[in-house]
Amino acid sequence: MSESRLNLHPQSRVDRLVADGQWTPETIDGMFRDTVARRGDALAIVDPANRAALAGGAARRLSWSEVGSEVTALIARLAEAGVSRGDTVGIQLANGIELTEALIAVFALGATATPLAMQYRDHEITTMGNAAEFNWVIAARAFGERHPADDFARLRDQLPTVREIFSYGLAEDALCEDSTGVTHLFPAAATEADEAAAAAYRAANPNDPNDCVTICWTSGTEGVPKGIMRAHYDWLVFSKVCQDASDTTEDDVILNAFPMINMAGICAMLLPWVRTGCVLVQHHPFDAPTFFGQIARERVTYTLAPPALLSMLLHNEDLLSKIDLTSLTRIGSGSAPLNPAMVRGWQERFNIPIINFFGSNEGVGLLSSSVDLPDPDDRARFFPRYGAEGREWSMELSKWADVKIYDLETDEEITEPGVPGELHISGPQLFARYLNAETLRNPFDDQGYLKTGDIFEIAGDNGEYVRYVDRAKDIIIRGGMNIAPVELETLIMRHPSVADVAVVGDEDETLGEKVAAFVALHPEQTLELPELVAFLRDQHIASYKLPEKLRVIDVLPRNPVGKVVKTELRKALVEATA
Structure with a gap:
């Protein structure tokens, strides 16, 4: 490895945030095991309804005990092959049970998961694989007409650090005619030997919540993808923000249509599922009839959807007459400014509040819920200004995070409403550093605040909000x-x-x-x-x-x-x- 994946945050930061209760000793894999034990035979996860068309295998439904057993078996197989703490594992699997299990298994082994979008081809695979120095790869045997695991095998000479390439999928999934260079793994219930091997591995290699658990990728503005290094510590507190805003509980059925490769899929869906023990319904790639069919069939209570889809749906009477949204109690949206008329329309017509998310892989966590901003127009336009005097917010992060706005030319802090500047944010949800950070611009200011590159202004009668103005970046x-x-x-x-x-x-x-x-x-x-x-x-x-x-x-x-x-x-x- 070109740099350590262990002890990601400086010890001084760890000591301070642990002492203050902002970070806890929990790890993602430990939380998963606790939830499996607590939820047992309750339904845990559902495959995409169109899985058969993509990979050839039938969609599955697993209880918490069943998914926990399959994760344990996968841990045993990967450990036998040599995957260990501090390694880096590239993962290219579509949303589904196998991707969920692969992520948890890699976390449990103390390795760093680097999930890749299914759209990535040779250019992105070799760029990211060499930047992160993949030691291992877990990829799909089939995705439509493609065979990602075999693509990795074909590129093996361009990925010199890769020791072995695994495929992971059902036995009936489509196989490429020539799968040389790929070790095929199959979901299976853990044997007693697997249980013992996984327990022995944990005892000999205990996870540290400060270990790098993921490297996610963002395009940035420099043209070269940047690897965002995150530990259990910051992922878990960041995901609690999403859980607080959506009020997710074990009684929910959540539908995930965002690839589990970055903030939306991991922070807003995977980790709240692990924490609460609710039902996770997977969806990939986005297909409107399948998406709406899953909402009706699975009685989905919460999902994420892009603003454009919500606006289109609100004005499509023909489509609305054909779908059943009666189980939905709230929807999260973001990545682009929300139209107040759209947010108001969903609330007034369907009594479904839209939660406004503004986030990034680095740890920007601005969320407007119906609890903090009950008026839909306000919720579409404003976000809580953490640290604003005399105002409390429902999200726990608001007690720890702070936002400031700085003039782009003078670097002076802006304290009056209506003056645009760059948003800086602090808090325990921030990532540790970029991969190969010494080659990149420092994203933090002198006080340790993340410089977001996004233009905001202070708003509200008492300066209690911030309002998004524009993207400073050209993404x-x-x-x-x-x-x-x-x-x-x-x-x-x-x-x-x-x-x-x-x-x-x-x-x-x-x-x-x-x-x-x-x-x-x-x-x-x-x-x-x-x-x-x-x-x-x-x-x-x-x-x-x-x-x-x-x-x-x-x-x-x-x-x-x-x-x-x-x-x-x-x-x-x-x-x-x-």
Whole structure:
């Protein structure tokens, strides 16, 4: 390993937060075992309803005892192979029982899980695999027409630190004709020997809540994916924020449609499930008929949904007449500003409050619940200003976290309402550091606050809120997936016809944004969108990053210091559709 995955946070921070009760000695795997013991034969987890179409195996439903037993068996198989504390395990599995079990098993072994989006192909796999120095890989045997485990095997010579590649899935899942270089593992109930082996491993290798439990990936703005290193300590307190805002209990049935690779899937779904012992219904990839069918069939009480989907649904009377949402008691949404009319519409028409989430993998945790902001218009526009004088909030994090806003030019703190500046946030939910942090800009200020790069302003009659103003970064968010324009621009510049390029987000009612590329060409050259897409596909990038609009222009607009003025490009897109 290029850097230690153990003892992630400085000991001084650990001592201070443990003494203050903000961090506890719990670990995610220990909490899982406690919940298995407590919930026993109660239903725990349900596979995606369309699993058979994706992987060939029938969807399953497991009790807590059953999923606990399968996790134990997987721990035994991985430990036999040599997976151990401090190792790094790349995981590419779709939402489902196997991904859930793989994550918990890797956590229990004291290894670091690095979950990867199913859309990732050769480019992303080798970039992230080498940055994190994967020691092991657990991947799906089949996902639609693809065979991810075999893809890893094909790339083995480009991943020199990988010791072994495992597939994990049901015996009836589709297998590639040539699976050389892959060790196939199958979910199975633990034997007495497995139970003894797992217990012996835990006794010999006790987990420390300060160990790095995950490296999740964010595109950032530098064009190179950044690995976000998190320990049990900070994940568990961060997930408690999501649980507090949604008021999740063991009586809930929660539907997870976000990949369990970052904050939305892990913090808002997986970890509250582990903590409470509720029912987790998995969904992947997003398919509207399947999603709404699961809500009705499983009597889902809580889910997350992107703002665009909620807005579309609210105005689609034909679709509303065909689906049953009567079991839902609240919905979480975020990743983009919420329309007050949408939030108000769901509350007034269906008596379903929309919880407003503003978060990041690094630990930004602003959440507006119906308890703290009962008025739907306020909930859509504002977030609690932690640390505001004379105001208490229902979330436990509000007692420990603090937010400040700083002028981008002077770096002076802004204390009056209505003045935009960069949001800085502190608290026990913050991540420890980036992978290979010495090569990246320090994300923390001198007081240890995270510099979010997002523009907010103080709001409310008594300055008790903060209001989101704009993204300081140029990240494109397409269907909840972050796309770094710089990364895509670098790849497009490799095309022999392209002299200059800028990539921006093009507003889309369903996905939030789509990728639009503006290019200036070399003399006497032409370029059409299908040709560009084919060129990028040949570089094996994730399909969701592919441009869906191409504009050829003579020269890109730049400011006096040479930076592309992307606001002019976005304006051109809006004007073209007006």
